[in-house]
Amino acid sequence: MDAVASFMDQWSQERPDLDVTPMATIGRLSRMAALIQQRIDGVFAQHDLQSWEFDVLASLRRSGKPYSLTAGELDRTMMITSGTTTHRITRLEARGFVERVRDEDDRRVVHVRLTDDGRRACDAVHGVHLDNERAILALMGDEDRVKLTDGLVALAQALGDVPPAAPRR
Amino acid sequence: MDAVASFMDQWSQERPDLDVTPMATIGRLSRMAALIQQRIDGVFAQHDLQSWEFDVLASLRRSGKPYSLTAGELDRTMMITSGTTTHRITRLEARGFVERVRDEDDRRVVHVRLTDDGRRACDAVHGVHLDNERAILALMGDEDRVKLTDGLVALAQALGDVPPAAPRR
DNA sequence: CTCCTGTATCTTGATATCAAGATATACAAC
DNA sequence: GTTGTATATCTTGATATCAAGATACAGGAG
The missing domain is CATH 1.10.287 (Helix Hairpins)
Structure with missing residues (x-):
């Protein structure tokens, strides 16, 4: 029960x-x-990190070189409002994990770029984080875990949870 | 995808x-x-309600007459800290949806009691809320919904998500 | 070029939340 | 009884978040 x-x-x-x-x-x-x-x-x-910090670092990290997304892309990837994104970037900039780079062609746009320190911090904790998630899921039986995952895939489809559109160049 | x-x-x-x-x-x-x-x-x-407000009202409502739980019981039921509970009770008290009653035998305990207004507010929106949830789930196929639910039941079991212990009398 | 509309980010103010500690009370041991 | 420990709630301070609006810029229509 x-x-x-x-x-x-x-x-x-x-x-x-x-x-x-x-x-x-x-x-x-x-x-x-x-x-x-x-x-x-x-x-x-x-590991001296908040979940939201890892979310930002990981979003940049998985986007591939040059590990850079605009503030708006971060909004959409992380499903947060623009004010929250500004706040997150500011704090991570203060820790030296990201830097702001104004776009030369469109001065409204801010590129958020992962620093080497930021990449190291992300990579250092990523394995432990995944092991933790694996350990949580290992508490369930294989069959149930497959059912759960299948059900969640169907739900994501039903809710139309598509990845944020790639930027037009 | x-x-x-x-x-x-x-x-x-x-x-x-x-x-x-x-x-x-x-x-x-x-x-x-x-x-x-x-x-x-x-x-x-x-319906002029926040989700957290409904959470409190519904917790009290489903506990049955006299629609009263202690602050600590609310902590555990809603998985929030005691400071947050204090804040929620205060705001709902200001709206006239709940009232605080000090326990006579143990003066540390605060009983949070649903008022008639609170019960009406909860009951008035409950049906609409459930219809909304039903509509969301209706976006998936029956088979996937069953898989999802089964998987979640297994996960709850795996994580030991037991209901908060009933108070000893 | 100028105006207009849309877009990207940031700012502001309010608020919900938590962690840690304060306060008040109960209860057991002596 | 007194003392010590555990418990229940509240307070305080920090912070993450959002909604709404401000600012700055882009790009098209005329």
Whole structure:
């Protein structure tokens, strides 16, 4: 009996007129995301990094050389607002992990470029982070893990979660 | 090709030495949770409510008469820290949706009780909220939804997500 | 060229959250 | 009883986030 199952039982007592079956899926989805995030935060904290910092560094890192994205591209990749992106860049710039480079052709655009220090910080923790995620998933059986992944792929499709459009050149 | 699949492709180019398969599950899990949360927030906003406000009201509502939990019980049910609970109670008290009642036997304890207004607010939006969740899930096929739910149940079990212990009397 | 509209980023103000510590109370051991 | 330890809530300070608006620039229409 997990937490969400218990909540659903309570509702069947208190509001038998409501069909709370969506909670079985969506309630657990958000709870599991929160629980896993706590574990992930813990691993990054051991390496003097916040999860949001790794998100930025990893977004730049995986974009390939020259490890540079515009502020707007970061907005869309990380699903955050532009104000938050500004704040994140500023803090990472202060740590020396990224630098701002104004676009020469379009002066509105800011290119955020990973520094060598930033790349090192990202690469140094990436393996540990993935091992942690692997260990979490290893707690489930193979069959269930496949079901979960298949279901999430279908959900991503259903919600139209496409990657942010590449910049037009 | 969803966003996470695209990210994994990028990693296979940039860091072919890393096995990023955990992203297929955990990356999608957190992304889907965030996307769904946005839709849920929108529905509550249309009814002049924040998601966290509904969380509190619903926690109290489903506990049954007299619709009362202690601050600590709310901490554990909602997976938030005690400072956040204090803040939430204060704001909901100002809206007249809950009231604080000091325990007579143990003066440290605060009972948070749903008012009639609070119960009405919760019940009024609950149906719409569930319809919204149902509509989201209806975007996937039945088979995939079952797989997803089964996988999440297994994950909750694996992470030991038990309901918060009932108070000892 | 000038105007207009759209776009990219940043700023501002409000707020939700957490970590750490403060306060008040209960309870057990002596 | 007194003392010490554990518990429940609240306070404080820092910070991450968002919404809305400001600023700066681009690019097309005339």
